[in-house]
Amino acid sequence: MKAANDGFSLKLRAISDPVRREILRLLAGKGLGADDMCAADLQRHLGLAQPTISHHMRVLAEAGLVQAEKVGTWVRYCREDTALRRLACEVRQELEQKPDSQRHQPL
DSSP: OOOOOSHHHHHHHHHTSHHHHHHHHHTTTOOSSTTOEEHHHHHHHHOOOHHHHHHHHHHHHHTTSEEEEEETTEEEEEEOHHHHHHHHHHHHHHHHSOOHHHHTSOO
């Protein structure tokens, strides 16, 4: 079966990895500015190599779940809480929908 490439599926794949979920937890409450985090900060917390951190951050950014801002030679990251709240609502709606076979049956 081919993987779906819609935005919802992209976000679900992004959060399916436990390392990326941990990154999102680490970025909780961080905004771009004095309290944001860079790859080196995440490296210290996670004990992963910089290329691995960069890969995870690229996946999260492409899914719209983190924001990245280049500041000099550093890239600073913050979590997109609005996008995460929207995703939580989308998951809830998706799981509450009746299957197509049940939607059109008379009561």
